[in-house]
Amino acid sequence: MIYKTRIRAVMCASLLASTLGVIAGFQLIGTSRDYDNYLYFFQAISELSSFEIFEYRFEPGFTALTYALVNANLEAAAIYTVFATLALFTKIWALKDLKNYWVALLLFLVFYLGRYFTLFEMTVLRAALAFSIGFFVFMNRSDSGYQAKDVLLLGIAITMHFSALIFIPIYIYTPKNRYQVISAALIFFIMAASIKEVALSLLPNVFVVIATYDEFNEASTLLPKPMILDIAFLAFMLYKWRFADAAMKTSVYGFSIGLAFHFSMVDYSILASRFRELLSLFLLIYVVRSMDCTSKITRVTSIGYAILSSALHLYTTHIHDPLLT
Numbered sequence: 001m002i003y004k005t006r007i008r009a010v011m012c013a014s015l016l017a018s019t020l021g022v023i024a025g026f027q028l029i030g031t032s033r034d035y036d037n038y039l040y041f042f043q044a045i046s047e048l049s050s051f052e053i054f055e056y057r058f059e060p061g062f063t064a065l066t067y068a069l070v071n072a073n074l075e076a077a078a079i080y081t082v083f084a085t086l087a088l089f090t091k092i093w094a095l096k097d098l099k100n101y102w103v104a105l106l107l108f109l110v111f112y113l114g115r116y117f118t119l120f121e122m123t124v125l126r127a128a129l130a131f132s133i134g135f136f137v138f139m140n141r142s143d144s145g146y147q148a149k150d151v152l153l154l155g156i157a158i159t160m161h162f163s164a165l166i167f168i169p170i171y172i173y174t175p176k177n178r179y180q181v182i183s184a185a186l187i188f189f190i191m192a193a194s195i196k197e198v199a200l201s202l203l204p205n206v207f208v209v210i211a212t213y214d215e216f217n218e219a220s221t222l223l224p225k226p227m228i229l230d231i232a233f234l235a236f237m238l239y240k241w242r243f244a245d246a247a248m249k250t251s252v253y254g255f256s257i258g259l260a261f262h263f264s265m266v267d268y269s270i271l272a273s274r275f276r277e278l279l280s281l282f283l284l285i286y287v288v289r290s291m292d293c294t295s296k297i298t299r300v301t302s303i304g305y306a307i308l309s310s311a312l313h314l315y316t317t318h319i320h321d322p323l324l325t
Contacts, residue, residue, distance in 0.1 A: 009096035017089035024121040025081025030324025032123040042076040061159025062126050084121040090132040094139040104291040107306055114310025118317045130161035135281050142246050144174035163274050170254045178241045185256035192264035226312050233305045243295035254282035
């Protein structure tokens with residue numbers, strides 16, 4: 001039975017990931033503002049005489065994989081396709097052990113395609129890879145213990161996009177109840193708000209990519225409209241804490257940290273949005289895992305939230321403020 005389940009999961013993940021990977025790799029539904037930058041980067045790597053990894057702005061893991069794919073004689077669009085397919089396969093494969101697999105897979109597709117696909121695989125490819133690794137680790141975490149493979153995977157995620165550093169404190173500390181979640185988020189907010197000026201003056205010297213950001217300006221709004229729905233769902237997740245499994249409880253905590261980081265960094269819009277978007281993976285984990293939850297209200301509310309959030313983000317990213325041209 002386990003063997004058949006794994007075969008099913010591999011087939012579904014391979015088919016869906018390769019299809020969506022081609023759509024992203026060749027920008028078949030529109031072209032993102034970052035696409036040409038990635039193609040230029042792939043071309044630049046192909047012209048290296050040796051692996052001069054640290055002379056480039058992108059993270060070392062992403063650069064190393066690019067170098068390997070370039071040496072496999074892949075064209076730029078094909079390299080983008082491989083990256084997008086890997087990111088998508090990792091997330092879909094992570095669903096393999098859910099009891100209500102087909103329902104969870106369908107809900108995942110509705111939620112992911114509406115809210116995440118355009119933003120991540122179509123646009124911010126490096127963050128998509130880090131998102132996928134974090135999703136795999138936290139989706140399958142069953143307790144508060146530490147596992148070497150999880151630490152290794154999170155380390156790899158950081159080499160894909162440095163913002164994945166935020167996964168480490170979320171992995172290390174696991175709140176025991178909803179009050180510890182709220183307390184941890186408040187402490188994180190205070191700490192981040194207190195040290196952000198010093199940190200942002202030092203980090204560009206360590207992480208070259210941060211020095212390239214030219215959007216360290218105040219966010220246009222303190223509370224983006226799509227986030228209002230997310231906050232309402234967070235309140236529901238806290239209310240239904242006792243019905244959540246270990247991964248769902250970690251997701252409540254992880255998204256709380258995401259909100260804390262957003263509000264502590266509103267003076268720096270690009271950082272606020274980057275971390276908010278990355279840590280929204282915990283909403284996806286909660287929604288998908290809730291399909292195995294014993295609470296019917298949790299399941300129904302999660303489905304309703306996923307559909308509404310998906311529709312809202314489709315409108316935002318394709319009509320209100322299009323990410324693709």
